[in-house]
Amino acid sequence: MLLHAYDHHYAVGAFNVNNMEVIQGVAKAAKEQRSPVILQASSFTGQYADLGYIVGIAENAARLADVPVALHLDHGEDLETCKEFIQAGFTSVMIDGSHLPYEENVALTRSVCEYAHRYDITVEGELGTLAGVEDGRSAEQSLYTDPEQARDFAERTGVDSLAIAIGTSHGAYKFKPGQKPMLRFDILEQVSRLMPRLPIVLHGASSVNQEDIAEINAMGGDISGAIGIPEEMLAQASRLAVCKINVDTDLRLAMTGAIRKYLHEAPEQIDYRKYIGAGRDHLAERVSHKMKNVFLSAERY
Template identity: 40%
Template sequence: MSLVNAKELLIKAKNKKQAVGAFNFTNFEQLKAIVNACKKENTGCILAVSESAIAFMGIDNIIEIVKNETKNTKVKFALHLDHGKSYEICKKCIDAGFTSVMIDASHFNFEDNIKLTKKVVKYAKKFNVSVEAELGKIEGIEDNTKSLESILTSPTDAVNFIKKTGIDSLAVSIGTSHGAYKFKGESKLQIELLKQINKATNFFPLVLHGASSLNENLILNFEKFGGKINGAKGVDDNSIKQSIKYGICKINVDTDLRIAFTTGIKETLQNESIFNLREYLKNAMKRTEYEVIKKLQLFSLKV
Protein backbone atom coordinates (compact mmCIF):
# COMPACT_ATOMS: atom_id res chain seq x y z
CA MET A 1 0.00 0.00 0.00
CA SER A 2 1.25 3.49 -0.80
CA LEU A 3 2.02 5.92 2.00
CA VAL A 4 -0.90 7.93 3.37
CA ASN A 5 -1.35 11.34 4.92
CA ALA A 6 -0.92 11.04 8.70
CA LYS A 7 -4.14 12.98 9.27
CA GLU A 8 -6.07 10.02 7.86
CA LEU A 9 -4.62 7.76 10.55
CA LEU A 10 -5.12 10.26 13.35
CA ILE A 11 -8.78 10.98 12.62
CA LYS A 12 -9.57 7.28 12.49
CA ALA A 13 -7.78 6.67 15.79
CA LYS A 14 -9.42 9.68 17.45
CA ASN A 15 -12.88 8.47 16.50
CA LYS A 16 -12.13 5.07 18.03
CA LYS A 17 -10.57 6.58 21.18
CA GLN A 18 -7.29 4.99 20.24
CA ALA A 19 -3.86 6.32 19.31
CA VAL A 20 -1.46 5.88 16.42
CA GLY A 21 2.09 4.93 17.28
CA ALA A 22 4.81 7.14 15.80
CA PHE A 23 8.02 5.12 15.90
CA ASN A 24 11.41 6.67 15.17
CA PHE A 25 13.98 4.75 13.17
CA THR A 26 17.63 5.42 12.37
CA ASN A 27 18.53 2.50 10.12
CA PHE A 28 17.05 -0.12 7.82
CA GLU A 29 16.87 -2.81 10.51
CA GLN A 30 14.86 -0.62 12.87
CA LEU A 31 12.46 0.25 10.07
CA LYS A 32 12.02 -3.38 9.08
CA ALA A 33 11.31 -4.40 12.67
CA ILE A 34 8.66 -1.68 13.03
CA VAL A 35 6.95 -2.62 9.76
CA ASN A 36 7.03 -6.33 10.65
CA ALA A 37 5.35 -5.59 13.98
CA CYS A 38 2.61 -3.60 12.25
CA LYS A 39 2.02 -6.42 9.79
CA LYS A 40 1.64 -8.94 12.60
CA GLU A 41 -0.81 -6.71 14.46
CA ASN A 42 -2.58 -5.61 11.26
CA THR A 43 -2.18 -2.04 12.47
CA GLY A 44 -0.69 0.95 10.67
CA CYS A 45 1.68 3.47 12.19
CA ILE A 46 3.65 6.62 11.55
CA LEU A 47 7.27 6.01 10.55
CA ALA A 48 9.24 8.93 11.96
CA VAL A 49 12.72 10.25 11.27
CA SER A 50 14.52 13.18 12.84
CA GLU A 51 16.78 15.65 11.09
CA SER A 52 19.86 13.83 12.38
CA ALA A 53 18.47 10.49 11.14
CA ILE A 54 18.02 12.08 7.71
CA ALA A 55 21.61 13.32 7.79
CA PHE A 56 22.78 9.84 8.80
CA MET A 57 20.77 7.79 6.28
CA GLY A 58 20.20 10.21 3.40
CA ILE A 59 16.74 11.41 2.48
CA ASP A 60 16.58 9.55 -0.86
CA ASN A 61 17.61 6.31 0.83
CA ILE A 62 14.89 6.76 3.44
CA ILE A 63 12.22 7.25 0.79
CA GLU A 64 13.27 4.16 -1.14
CA ILE A 65 13.54 1.75 1.78
CA VAL A 66 10.25 2.93 3.27
CA LYS A 67 8.44 2.53 -0.04
CA ASN A 68 9.95 -0.92 -0.59
CA GLU A 69 9.12 -2.16 2.90
CA THR A 70 5.52 -0.89 2.89
CA LYS A 71 4.41 -1.39 -0.72
CA ASN A 72 3.04 -4.93 -0.32
CA THR A 73 1.30 -4.42 3.02
CA LYS A 74 -2.40 -4.12 3.72
CA VAL A 75 -1.88 -1.76 6.64
CA LYS A 76 -1.38 1.98 6.23
CA PHE A 77 1.79 3.91 6.98
CA ALA A 78 2.74 7.58 6.96
CA LEU A 79 6.32 8.83 6.62
CA HIS A 80 6.88 11.70 9.03
CA LEU A 81 9.57 14.29 9.74
CA ASP A 82 9.94 14.52 13.52
CA HIS A 83 10.88 17.87 15.04
CA GLY A 84 11.76 19.77 11.89
CA LYS A 85 13.31 23.02 13.05
CA SER A 86 13.05 25.05 9.85
CA TYR A 87 10.89 25.70 6.81
CA GLU A 88 13.73 24.46 4.62
CA ILE A 89 13.90 20.95 6.12
CA CYS A 90 10.11 20.62 6.02
CA LYS A 91 10.05 21.64 2.35
CA LYS A 92 12.90 19.25 1.57
CA CYS A 93 10.99 16.34 3.10
CA ILE A 94 7.73 17.27 1.37
CA ASP A 95 9.49 17.52 -1.99
CA ALA A 96 11.15 14.13 -1.39
CA GLY A 97 7.84 12.37 -0.75
CA PHE A 98 7.15 12.48 2.98
CA THR A 99 3.43 12.42 3.77
CA SER A 100 3.68 14.25 7.09
CA VAL A 101 5.98 16.83 8.67
CA MET A 102 6.38 18.39 12.07
CA ILE A 103 7.49 21.97 12.24
CA ASP A 104 8.79 22.52 15.75
CA ALA A 105 9.02 26.26 16.29
CA SER A 106 8.27 25.96 20.00
CA HIS A 107 11.63 27.59 20.75
CA PHE A 108 10.28 30.83 19.24
CA ASN A 109 7.78 33.17 20.86
CA PHE A 110 4.08 32.57 20.23
CA GLU A 111 3.69 34.90 17.25
CA ASP A 112 6.86 33.74 15.50
CA ASN A 113 5.81 30.13 16.07
CA ILE A 114 2.53 30.90 14.32
CA LYS A 115 4.28 32.71 11.47
CA LEU A 116 6.70 29.87 10.67
CA THR A 117 4.07 27.17 11.12
CA LYS A 118 1.65 28.93 8.75
CA LYS A 119 4.37 29.08 6.11
CA VAL A 120 4.94 25.32 6.34
CA VAL A 121 1.19 24.58 6.30
CA LYS A 122 0.69 26.68 3.18
CA TYR A 123 3.33 24.71 1.29
CA ALA A 124 2.36 21.30 2.67
CA LYS A 125 -1.30 21.62 1.68
CA LYS A 126 -0.32 21.85 -1.98
CA PHE A 127 0.87 18.24 -1.74
CA ASN A 128 -1.70 16.82 0.69
CA VAL A 129 0.94 16.53 3.41
CA SER A 130 -0.21 16.77 7.02
CA VAL A 131 1.46 19.18 9.43
CA GLU A 132 2.08 18.81 13.15
CA ALA A 133 3.31 21.67 15.32
CA GLU A 134 4.28 22.05 18.96
CA LEU A 135 3.04 24.52 21.55
CA GLY A 136 4.73 24.74 24.91
CA LYS A 137 8.20 23.34 25.50
CA ILE A 138 9.10 19.72 26.25
CA GLU A 139 12.16 19.25 28.43
CA GLY A 140 14.99 16.87 27.59
CA ILE A 141 17.29 15.96 24.71
CA GLU A 142 15.72 15.65 21.27
CA ASP A 143 17.91 15.10 18.23
CA ASN A 144 21.04 16.43 20.00
CA THR A 145 19.21 19.59 21.12
CA LYS A 146 18.80 20.01 24.87
CA SER A 147 15.91 21.91 26.43
CA LEU A 148 16.49 22.72 30.11
CA GLU A 149 12.94 23.69 30.89
CA SER A 150 9.41 22.52 30.34
CA ILE A 151 6.65 25.02 29.57
CA LEU A 152 3.17 23.53 29.75
CA THR A 153 0.69 24.19 26.95
CA SER A 154 -2.02 26.77 27.61
CA PRO A 155 -5.54 25.70 26.49
CA THR A 156 -6.33 29.25 25.33
CA ASP A 157 -3.10 29.50 23.36
CA ALA A 158 -3.78 26.08 21.84
CA VAL A 159 -7.16 27.23 20.50
CA ASN A 160 -5.71 30.40 18.99
CA PHE A 161 -2.71 28.58 17.56
CA ILE A 162 -4.84 25.97 15.78
CA LYS A 163 -7.15 28.61 14.33
CA LYS A 164 -4.33 30.82 13.07
CA THR A 165 -2.10 28.12 11.58
CA GLY A 166 -4.39 25.51 10.01
CA ILE A 167 -2.32 22.60 11.35
CA ASP A 168 -3.59 19.01 11.41
CA SER A 169 -2.29 17.99 14.84
CA LEU A 170 -0.75 19.65 17.87
CA ALA A 171 2.00 18.33 20.16
CA VAL A 172 1.22 19.45 23.69
CA SER A 173 3.48 19.78 26.71
CA ILE A 174 1.75 18.11 29.67
CA GLY A 175 4.67 17.12 31.86
CA THR A 176 6.79 14.54 30.06
CA SER A 177 10.32 14.89 28.67
CA HIS A 178 12.43 13.58 25.81
CA GLY A 179 15.09 10.97 26.48
CA ALA A 180 15.45 8.37 29.24
CA TYR A 181 14.83 10.63 32.24
CA LYS A 182 11.29 11.90 31.82
CA PHE A 183 10.37 12.65 35.42
CA LYS A 184 12.31 13.91 38.44
CA GLY A 185 9.81 12.24 40.77
CA GLU A 186 7.01 9.80 40.11
CA SER A 187 5.69 9.38 36.58
CA LYS A 188 2.91 11.94 36.36
CA LEU A 189 1.30 13.52 33.33
CA GLN A 190 -0.84 16.62 33.74
CA ILE A 191 -4.09 14.85 32.81
CA GLU A 192 -6.35 17.65 34.09
CA LEU A 193 -4.54 20.09 31.82
CA LEU A 194 -4.93 17.65 28.92
CA LYS A 195 -8.68 17.47 29.59
CA GLN A 196 -8.88 21.25 29.41
CA ILE A 197 -6.91 21.40 26.15
CA ASN A 198 -8.99 18.62 24.60
CA LYS A 199 -12.26 20.35 25.47
CA ALA A 200 -11.09 23.83 24.51
CA THR A 201 -9.83 22.68 21.09
CA ASN A 202 -13.07 20.80 20.38
CA PHE A 203 -11.33 17.40 20.44
CA PHE A 204 -8.61 18.35 17.96
CA PRO A 205 -5.93 15.68 17.25
CA LEU A 206 -3.35 15.99 20.03
CA VAL A 207 0.14 14.46 20.17
CA LEU A 208 2.20 13.15 23.09
CA HIS A 209 5.97 13.35 22.72
CA GLY A 210 8.48 11.70 25.03
CA ALA A 211 6.16 8.75 25.66
CA SER A 212 8.60 5.85 26.05
CA SER A 213 7.90 3.69 29.09
CA LEU A 214 11.44 2.74 30.17
CA ASN A 215 9.66 -0.23 31.74
CA GLU A 216 11.39 -2.43 34.31
CA ASN A 217 11.95 -5.45 32.06
CA LEU A 218 13.38 -3.31 29.28
CA ILE A 219 15.89 -1.70 31.64
CA LEU A 220 16.73 -4.97 33.42
CA ASN A 221 17.56 -6.67 30.12
CA PHE A 222 19.64 -3.71 28.98
CA GLU A 223 21.65 -3.76 32.21
CA LYS A 224 21.86 -7.57 32.22
CA PHE A 225 23.97 -7.45 29.07
CA GLY A 226 26.21 -4.59 30.16
CA GLY A 227 24.16 -1.44 29.64
CA LYS A 228 24.08 1.38 32.17
CA ILE A 229 21.09 3.68 32.50
CA ASN A 230 20.70 4.54 36.18
CA GLY A 231 17.48 6.16 37.36
CA ALA A 232 15.62 6.13 34.04
CA LYS A 233 11.91 6.96 34.36
CA GLY A 234 9.29 6.76 31.65
CA VAL A 235 5.55 7.05 31.12
CA ASP A 236 3.63 4.13 32.63
CA ASP A 237 0.87 2.27 30.79
CA ASN A 238 -1.93 3.72 32.90
CA SER A 239 -0.81 7.27 32.08
CA ILE A 240 -0.78 6.35 28.39
CA LYS A 241 -4.35 5.00 28.64
CA GLN A 242 -5.49 8.16 30.42
CA SER A 243 -3.85 10.39 27.83
CA ILE A 244 -5.63 8.56 25.01
CA LYS A 245 -8.94 8.81 26.87
CA TYR A 246 -8.59 12.57 27.04
CA GLY A 247 -7.50 13.44 23.55
CA ILE A 248 -4.06 12.09 22.62
CA CYS A 249 -4.26 10.24 19.30
CA LYS A 250 -0.57 10.15 18.28
CA ILE A 251 2.09 8.81 20.62
CA ASN A 252 5.80 9.19 19.87
CA VAL A 253 8.20 6.42 20.88
CA ASP A 254 11.96 6.52 20.35
CA THR A 255 13.99 5.78 23.49
CA ASP A 256 12.34 2.40 24.18
CA LEU A 257 13.20 1.24 20.67
CA ARG A 258 16.80 2.43 20.94
CA ILE A 259 17.23 0.49 24.17
CA ALA A 260 15.57 -2.65 22.78
CA PHE A 261 17.73 -2.57 19.64
CA THR A 262 20.94 -2.00 21.60
CA THR A 263 20.03 -4.75 24.06
CA GLY A 264 19.67 -7.20 21.18
CA ILE A 265 23.17 -6.38 19.97
CA LYS A 266 24.70 -6.55 23.45
CA GLU A 267 23.00 -9.88 24.14
CA THR A 268 24.33 -11.53 20.98
CA LEU A 269 27.84 -10.21 21.53
CA GLN A 270 28.01 -11.94 24.89
CA ASN A 271 29.27 -14.74 22.66
CA GLU A 272 32.72 -13.38 21.89
CA SER A 273 33.16 -15.60 18.84
CA ILE A 274 30.33 -13.92 16.90
CA PHE A 275 31.34 -11.39 14.27
CA ASN A 276 28.57 -11.97 11.73
CA LEU A 277 26.63 -8.72 11.58
CA ARG A 278 23.43 -10.51 10.62
CA GLU A 279 23.42 -12.45 13.88
CA TYR A 280 23.31 -9.47 16.20
CA LEU A 281 21.17 -7.34 13.88
CA LYS A 282 18.54 -10.09 13.70
CA ASN A 283 18.38 -10.21 17.48
CA ALA A 284 18.21 -6.42 17.68
CA MET A 285 15.29 -6.50 15.23
CA LYS A 286 13.56 -9.24 17.23
CA ARG A 287 13.69 -7.22 20.44
CA THR A 288 12.58 -4.05 18.65
CA GLU A 289 9.66 -5.83 17.01
CA TYR A 290 8.54 -7.20 20.38
CA GLU A 291 8.59 -3.69 21.88
CA VAL A 292 6.61 -2.20 18.99
CA ILE A 293 3.97 -4.93 19.23
CA LYS A 294 3.48 -4.14 22.93
CA LYS A 295 3.01 -0.46 22.08
CA LEU A 296 0.55 -1.17 19.27
CA GLN A 297 -1.55 -3.33 21.57
CA LEU A 298 -1.51 -0.70 24.32
CA PHE A 299 -2.43 2.15 21.99
CA SER A 300 -5.37 0.24 20.48
CA LEU A 301 -7.07 -0.67 23.77
CA LYS A 302 -10.57 0.72 24.20
CA VAL A 303 -10.45 3.43 26.87
Protein backbone atom coordinates in the same frame (compact mmCIF):
# COMPACT_ATOMS: atom_id res chain seq x y z
CA MET B 1 -5.23 8.35 9.93
CA LEU B 2 -5.28 10.54 13.05
CA LEU B 3 -8.94 11.51 12.68
CA HIS B 4 -9.84 7.82 12.56
CA ALA B 5 -7.87 7.36 15.78
CA TYR B 6 -9.66 10.35 17.34
CA ASP B 7 -13.11 9.01 16.46
CA HIS B 8 -12.34 5.47 17.66
CA HIS B 9 -10.41 6.34 20.84
CA TYR B 10 -6.94 5.00 20.18
CA ALA B 11 -3.53 6.44 19.29
CA VAL B 12 -1.18 5.73 16.41
CA GLY B 13 2.39 4.96 17.42
CA ALA B 14 4.97 7.22 15.75
CA PHE B 15 8.32 5.46 15.87
CA ASN B 16 11.63 7.14 15.09
CA VAL B 17 13.51 5.12 12.48
CA ASN B 18 17.11 5.52 11.36
CA ASN B 19 17.96 2.38 9.41
CA MET B 20 16.53 -0.62 7.61
CA GLU B 21 16.33 -2.95 10.59
CA VAL B 22 14.35 -0.54 12.76
CA ILE B 23 11.90 0.08 9.90
CA GLN B 24 11.59 -3.67 9.37
CA GLY B 25 10.90 -4.29 13.06
CA VAL B 26 8.23 -1.59 13.32
CA ALA B 27 6.57 -2.67 10.06
CA LYS B 28 6.56 -6.31 11.16
CA ALA B 29 4.73 -5.37 14.34
CA ALA B 30 2.22 -3.24 12.42
CA LYS B 31 1.45 -6.12 10.06
CA GLU B 32 1.06 -8.65 12.87
CA GLN B 33 -1.17 -6.35 14.91
CA ARG B 34 -3.11 -4.96 11.93
CA SER B 35 -2.27 -1.51 13.25
CA PRO B 36 -1.73 1.77 11.43
CA VAL B 37 1.73 3.15 12.06
CA ILE B 38 3.82 6.28 11.58
CA LEU B 39 7.48 5.96 10.66
CA GLN B 40 9.21 9.21 11.52
CA ALA B 41 12.66 10.65 11.03
CA SER B 42 14.42 13.84 12.09
CA SER B 43 16.85 15.90 10.06
CA PHE B 44 19.63 14.04 11.89
CA THR B 45 18.32 10.83 10.32
CA GLY B 46 18.69 12.44 6.92
CA GLN B 47 22.30 13.24 7.72
CA TYR B 48 22.93 9.70 8.97
CA ALA B 49 21.20 7.62 6.33
CA ASP B 50 20.27 9.88 3.38
CA LEU B 51 16.58 10.54 2.81
CA GLY B 52 16.51 8.47 -0.37
CA TYR B 53 17.37 5.32 1.57
CA ILE B 54 14.79 6.04 4.27
CA VAL B 55 11.99 6.79 1.79
CA GLY B 56 12.75 3.73 -0.33
CA ILE B 57 12.87 1.35 2.61
CA ALA B 58 9.74 2.88 4.14
CA GLU B 59 7.81 2.55 0.88
CA ASN B 60 8.74 -1.13 0.68
CA ALA B 61 7.83 -1.65 4.34
CA ALA B 62 4.42 -0.05 3.76
CA ARG B 63 3.76 -2.38 0.82
CA LEU B 64 4.65 -5.46 2.83
CA ALA B 65 2.83 -4.38 6.00
CA ASP B 66 -0.44 -3.84 4.12
CA VAL B 67 -1.77 -1.38 6.71
CA PRO B 68 -1.84 2.44 6.64
CA VAL B 69 1.73 3.74 6.97
CA ALA B 70 2.77 7.39 7.14
CA LEU B 71 6.30 8.77 6.76
CA HIS B 72 6.69 11.81 8.98
CA LEU B 73 9.33 14.48 9.62
CA ASP B 74 9.91 14.79 13.36
CA HIS B 75 11.03 18.17 14.75
CA GLY B 76 11.51 20.08 11.54
CA GLU B 77 13.57 23.17 12.31
CA ASP B 78 12.41 25.56 9.60
CA LEU B 79 10.44 25.90 6.37
CA GLU B 80 13.37 24.83 4.20
CA THR B 81 13.80 21.58 6.12
CA CYS B 82 10.10 20.82 5.75
CA LYS B 83 10.29 21.51 2.01
CA GLU B 84 13.26 19.17 1.68
CA PHE B 85 11.45 16.29 3.37
CA ILE B 86 8.21 16.88 1.46
CA GLN B 87 10.08 16.86 -1.83
CA ALA B 88 11.86 13.66 -0.78
CA GLY B 89 8.51 11.86 -0.40
CA PHE B 90 7.47 12.27 3.24
CA THR B 91 3.69 12.29 3.73
CA SER B 92 3.56 14.63 6.73
CA VAL B 93 5.84 17.04 8.58
CA MET B 94 6.22 18.55 12.02
CA ILE B 95 7.44 22.10 12.36
CA ASP B 96 8.82 22.74 15.83
CA GLY B 97 8.71 26.40 16.74
CA SER B 98 8.03 25.71 20.41
CA HIS B 99 11.36 27.27 21.43
CA LEU B 100 10.48 30.57 19.71
CA PRO B 101 8.47 33.50 21.06
CA TYR B 102 4.77 32.78 20.57
CA GLU B 103 4.14 35.08 17.59
CA GLU B 104 7.23 33.75 15.81
CA ASN B 105 6.02 30.20 16.37
CA VAL B 106 2.63 31.15 14.89
CA ALA B 107 4.21 32.78 11.84
CA LEU B 108 6.63 29.91 11.18
CA THR B 109 3.98 27.21 11.61
CA ARG B 110 1.52 29.06 9.37
CA SER B 111 4.15 29.36 6.62
CA VAL B 112 4.78 25.60 6.72
CA CYS B 113 1.04 24.85 6.62
CA GLU B 114 0.55 27.13 3.62
CA TYR B 115 3.31 25.35 1.72
CA ALA B 116 2.54 21.76 2.77
CA HIS B 117 -1.20 21.95 2.19
CA ARG B 118 -0.60 22.75 -1.48
CA TYR B 119 0.72 19.20 -1.79
CA ASP B 120 -1.90 17.56 0.47
CA ILE B 121 0.75 17.10 3.18
CA THR B 122 -0.43 17.33 6.78
CA VAL B 123 1.37 19.45 9.36
CA GLU B 124 1.97 18.98 13.08
CA GLY B 125 2.81 21.99 15.21
CA GLU B 126 3.99 22.22 18.80
CA LEU B 127 3.09 24.51 21.67
CA GLY B 128 4.75 24.17 25.06
CA THR B 129 8.23 22.93 25.94
CA LEU B 130 9.35 19.41 26.85
CA ALA B 131 12.37 18.94 29.07
CA GLY B 132 15.17 16.60 28.06
CA VAL B 133 17.41 16.07 25.05
CA GLU B 134 16.54 14.75 21.61
CA ASP B 135 18.75 14.88 18.50
CA GLY B 136 20.76 17.86 19.64
CA ARG B 137 17.90 20.01 20.96
CA SER B 138 17.52 20.29 24.73
CA ALA B 139 15.51 22.08 27.40
CA GLU B 140 16.10 22.14 31.14
CA GLN B 141 12.47 22.53 32.20
CA SER B 142 9.02 21.76 30.86
CA LEU B 143 6.55 24.51 30.08
CA TYR B 144 2.97 23.26 30.09
CA THR B 145 0.73 24.17 27.17
CA ASP B 146 -1.91 26.83 27.85
CA PRO B 147 -5.26 25.56 26.44
CA GLU B 148 -6.59 28.98 25.40
CA GLN B 149 -3.33 29.79 23.66
CA ALA B 150 -3.45 26.39 21.97
CA ARG B 151 -6.85 27.22 20.47
CA ASP B 152 -5.56 30.56 19.18
CA PHE B 153 -2.49 28.80 17.77
CA ALA B 154 -4.51 26.16 15.94
CA GLU B 155 -6.95 28.68 14.47
CA ARG B 156 -4.23 31.04 13.24
CA THR B 157 -1.87 28.43 11.83
CA GLY B 158 -4.17 25.80 10.33
CA VAL B 159 -2.24 22.85 11.79
CA ASP B 160 -3.67 19.37 11.28
CA SER B 161 -2.41 18.10 14.66
CA LEU B 162 -0.86 19.69 17.71
CA ALA B 163 1.86 18.46 20.06
CA ILE B 164 1.29 19.73 23.58
CA ALA B 165 3.26 19.58 26.83
CA ILE B 166 1.44 17.84 29.68
CA GLY B 167 4.36 16.24 31.53
CA THR B 168 6.21 13.99 29.08
CA SER B 169 9.87 14.65 28.28
CA HIS B 170 12.55 13.56 25.84
CA GLY B 171 15.20 10.96 26.61
CA ALA B 172 15.48 8.06 29.05
CA TYR B 173 15.51 10.12 32.26
CA LYS B 174 12.01 11.58 32.33
CA PHE B 175 11.66 11.81 36.09
CA LYS B 176 14.09 12.18 38.97
CA PRO B 177 14.51 9.22 41.38
CA GLY B 178 11.65 9.30 43.86
CA GLN B 179 9.60 11.67 41.72
CA LYS B 180 6.09 10.43 40.98
CA PRO B 181 5.32 10.32 37.23
CA MET B 182 2.39 12.58 36.40
CA LEU B 183 0.60 13.72 33.26
CA ARG B 184 -1.66 16.77 33.27
CA PHE B 185 -4.84 15.19 31.98
CA ASP B 186 -6.71 18.31 33.00
CA ILE B 187 -4.81 20.28 30.35
CA LEU B 188 -5.47 17.56 27.78
CA GLU B 189 -9.20 17.62 28.54
CA GLN B 190 -9.35 21.42 28.29
CA VAL B 191 -7.53 21.41 24.96
CA SER B 192 -9.85 18.71 23.65
CA ARG B 193 -12.93 20.60 24.76
CA LEU B 194 -11.78 23.84 23.13
CA MET B 195 -10.70 22.13 19.90
CA PRO B 196 -12.87 19.08 19.20
CA ARG B 197 -11.48 16.66 16.60
CA LEU B 198 -8.05 18.25 16.53
CA PRO B 199 -5.66 15.30 16.97
CA ILE B 200 -3.30 15.82 19.90
CA VAL B 201 0.29 14.51 19.91
CA LEU B 202 2.50 13.44 22.80
CA HIS B 203 6.26 13.70 22.33
CA GLY B 204 8.74 12.16 24.73
CA ALA B 205 6.40 9.28 25.56
CA SER B 206 8.70 6.28 25.87
CA SER B 207 7.97 4.07 28.88
CA VAL B 208 11.64 3.07 29.35
CA ASN B 209 11.11 -0.66 29.80
CA GLN B 210 12.94 -1.71 32.94
CA GLU B 211 13.65 -5.21 31.61
CA ASP B 212 15.61 -3.66 28.75
CA ILE B 213 17.40 -1.33 31.19
CA ALA B 214 18.38 -4.34 33.34
CA GLU B 215 19.57 -6.26 30.28
CA ILE B 216 21.77 -3.41 29.12
CA ASN B 217 23.25 -2.84 32.57
CA ALA B 218 23.86 -6.57 33.09
CA MET B 219 25.79 -6.71 29.82
CA GLY B 220 28.15 -3.86 30.62
CA GLY B 221 25.98 -0.81 30.01
CA ASP B 222 25.31 1.99 32.43
CA ILE B 223 21.82 3.48 32.30
CA SER B 224 21.05 3.60 35.98
CA GLY B 225 18.03 5.59 37.15
CA ALA B 226 16.24 5.83 33.80
CA ILE B 227 12.48 6.30 34.28
CA GLY B 228 9.76 6.67 31.64
CA ILE B 229 6.04 7.34 31.28
CA PRO B 230 3.90 4.56 32.85
CA GLU B 231 2.05 2.57 30.24
CA GLU B 232 -1.29 2.92 32.00
CA MET B 233 -1.05 6.72 31.68
CA LEU B 234 -0.36 6.44 27.96
CA ALA B 235 -3.30 4.05 27.54
CA GLN B 236 -5.53 6.58 29.28
CA ALA B 237 -4.28 9.33 26.94
CA SER B 238 -4.96 7.05 23.96
CA ARG B 239 -8.62 6.83 24.94
CA LEU B 240 -8.88 10.62 25.01
CA ALA B 241 -7.82 13.16 22.37
CA VAL B 242 -4.23 11.91 21.98
CA CYS B 243 -4.03 10.37 18.52
CA LYS B 244 -0.25 10.18 17.96
CA ILE B 245 2.31 9.05 20.51
CA ASN B 246 6.02 9.39 19.75
CA VAL B 247 8.48 6.65 20.66
CA ASP B 248 12.25 6.81 20.19
CA THR B 249 14.09 5.93 23.40
CA ASP B 250 12.22 2.64 23.84
CA LEU B 251 13.38 1.49 20.40
CA ARG B 252 16.98 2.34 21.24
CA LEU B 253 16.78 0.45 24.52
CA ALA B 254 15.19 -2.64 22.93
CA MET B 255 17.73 -2.79 20.11
CA THR B 256 20.72 -2.11 22.36
CA GLY B 257 19.72 -4.61 25.03
CA ALA B 258 19.16 -7.44 22.55
CA ILE B 259 22.40 -6.80 20.70
CA ARG B 260 24.43 -6.63 23.91
CA LYS B 261 22.88 -9.89 25.09
CA TYR B 262 23.51 -11.65 21.78
CA LEU B 263 27.18 -10.62 21.64
CA HIS B 264 27.69 -11.54 25.29
CA GLU B 265 26.31 -15.03 24.68
CA ALA B 266 28.09 -15.45 21.34
CA PRO B 267 31.41 -13.58 21.66
CA GLU B 268 32.77 -15.35 18.59
CA GLN B 269 30.03 -13.94 16.36
CA ILE B 270 31.07 -11.46 13.65
CA ASP B 271 28.05 -11.78 11.34
CA TYR B 272 26.26 -8.49 11.96
CA ARG B 273 23.08 -9.89 10.43
CA LYS B 274 22.82 -12.18 13.43
CA TYR B 275 23.11 -9.65 16.22
CA ILE B 276 21.37 -6.76 14.46
CA GLY B 277 18.65 -9.22 13.48
CA ALA B 278 18.24 -10.17 17.13
CA GLY B 279 17.85 -6.49 17.97
CA ARG B 280 15.29 -6.02 15.21
CA ASP B 281 13.19 -8.96 16.39
CA HIS B 282 13.18 -7.82 20.02
CA LEU B 283 12.27 -4.31 18.93
CA ALA B 284 9.32 -5.73 16.97
CA GLU B 285 8.08 -7.49 20.11
CA ARG B 286 8.19 -4.26 22.09
CA VAL B 287 6.34 -2.35 19.36
CA SER B 288 3.67 -5.07 19.11
CA HIS B 289 3.09 -4.81 22.84
CA LYS B 290 2.62 -1.06 22.62
CA MET B 291 0.20 -1.28 19.71
CA LYS B 292 -1.94 -3.88 21.42
CA ASN B 293 -1.85 -2.86 25.08
CA VAL B 294 -0.84 0.80 25.26
CA PHE B 295 -1.90 2.64 22.12
CA LEU B 296 -4.94 0.35 21.58
CA SER B 297 -4.34 0.49 17.80
CA ALA B 298 -4.30 -3.26 17.11
CA GLU B 299 -6.93 -4.79 14.82
CA ARG B 300 -8.02 -1.40 13.46
CA TYR B 301 -7.50 -2.38 9.81
